[in-house]
Amino acid sequence: DGGHGGEDEGCAREGVREKDINLDIAIQLQKKLSDIGYQVIMIREGDQYKAKEERVEMANEAGAHIYVSIHQNACDKPEVKGVETWYDGKDGSRDSKRLAQLIHQETLKSTGALSREVKDNAEFHVTGKTKMPACLIETGFLSNKEEREKLGTKEYQEKIVEGIVQGIEYYFYPNTMYLTFDRGPSVESTNKILDVLKEKKIKATFFLVGERVRQNPEIARKIVANGHTIGISSFKEDDSEIYQSVDNYIEDFEEAYKAVLEVTGVGVKIFQFPQENMDNSEKIRELIIQEMTARGFVYYDWNVKLKDELISEGVEELIKNAKERVMGKEKVVLLAHDTAYNTALYLDRLIEQFPEYKMEVLTEDVDPILLGKE
Numbered sequence: 001d002g003g004h005g006g007e008d009e010g011c012a013r014e015g016v017r018e019k020d021i022n023l024d025i026a027i028q029l030q031k032k033l034s035d036i037g038y039q040v041i042m043i044r045e046g047d048q049y050k051a052k053e054e055r056v057e058m059a060n061e062a063g064a065h066i067y068v069s070i071h072q073n074a075c076d077k078p079e080v081k082g083v084e085t086w087y088d089g090k091d092g093s094r095d096s097k098r099l100a101q102l103i104h105q106e107t108l109k110s111t112g113a114l115s116r117e118v119k120d121n122a123e124f125h126v127t128g129k130t131k132m133p134a135c136l137i138e139t140g141f142l143s144n145k146e147e148r149e150k151l152g153t154k155e156y157q158e159k160i161v162e163g164i165v166q167g168i169e170y171y172f173y174p175n176t177m178y179l180t181f182d183r184g185p186s187v188e189s190t191n192k193i194l195d196v197l198k199e200k201k202i203k204a205t206f207f208l209v210g211e212r213v214r215q216n217p218e219i220a221r222k223i224v225a226n227g228h229t230i231g232i233s234s235f236k237e238d239d240s241e242i243y244q245s246v247d248n249y250i251e252d253f254e255e256a257y258k259a260v261l262e263v264t265g266v267g268v269k270i271f272q273f274p275q276e277n278m279d280n281s282e283k284i285r286e287l288i289i290q291e292m293t294a295r296g297f298v299y300y301d302w303n304v305k306l307k308d309e310l311i312s313e314g315v316e317e318l319i320k321n322a323k324e325r326v327m328g329k330e331k332v333v334l335l336a337h338d339t340a341y342n343t344a345l346y347l348d349r350l351i352e353q354f355p356e357y358k359m360e361v362l363t364e365d366v367d368p369i370l371l372g373k374e
């Protein structure tokens with residue numbers, strides 16, 4: 001939807017009219033999306049007036065999968081500039097937030113423009129009355145000289161289009177993230193983490209410590225009841241001896257297996273090593289994986305470590321680090337700890353950082369992910 005059109009010019013400054021720029025971008029967007037296989041329905045293909053009701057009706061009747069409205073901004077202060085993206089936060093089932101976040105984020109990347117907000121209180125007809133996920137992006141300020149000049153050029157419009165296309169691509173074809181929580185269950189944090197995951201409708205994987213399962217049976221059962229996957233980290237809380245030989249490991253694992261089975265009724269299929277003890281024992285690690293694989297268990301590596309067990313790092317730092325380490329990876333197994341109190345407190349915000357990822361659970365049906373440590 002290239003906003004405005006016909007008698008409705010939108011905003012204008014120094015002869016640059018919003019309706020023209022919106023249409024230019026929409027036409028390029030249509031071409032680019034069609035080239036890579038999307039079916040695009042244009043609300044207007046020329047300088048026509050379309051009422052907002054008509055726009056919404058077109059999208060709803062076509063059964064469109066997403067609705068993207070393109071606009072330009074203006075205000076009284078000439079220094080104000082940047083990209084703003086809006087969605088209607090009232091209907092959480094429509095997934096408009098993720099669409100808005102992705103289009104916003106990718107357009108910032110492709111243009112280098114200043115980020116203004118992603119706003120959930122859009123009162124626009126096109127974001128509120130459409131039935132599909134919808135957002136409205138204001139790609140710049142015509143009242144800002146620098147942006148107005150850029151917005152009129154083909155090169156800059158192409159950058160905007162590139163960003164919107166990438167956002168749409170991530171929306172339909174997200175990368176995969178497996179959230180894993182290691183070394184619990186713990187009284188302080190696991191319950192909180194389960195609440196956040198439930199609210200966000202995300203399933204995760206918990207690699208448990210057998211001794212802790214015995215100590216906190218209700219929490220272990222709740223993990224299973226909420227539909228998350230369970231794996232084994234170790235039986236003993238102090239796992240320093242476990243990795244000295246394959247026999248030591250197997251003995252400990254069997255105890256953990258039994259504890260989880262008796263408490264939760266789940267016969268665990270997958271396991272992970274707590275990284276701390278494995279640094280100097282690559283050989284043992286390989287032998288253990290070999291033996292466990294022969295016994296029908298599946299080992300999963302992680303490739304991004306949250307470092308949440310390091311109390312010295314502040315929350316902002318942890319989130320920033322996670323973002324940097326995750327960036328661009330198609331598959332991420334994120335190692336976090338449900339023994340770290342902070343993790344429960346900012347998990348919500350952490351997940352918000354990754355709209356381009358779909359969160360999945362590890363099960364024995366997922367091919368082993370051996371990614372190499374960072």
Ligand SMILES: [Zn+2]
Pocket residue numbers: 003004010011018071072
């Ligand atoms: Zn507008």
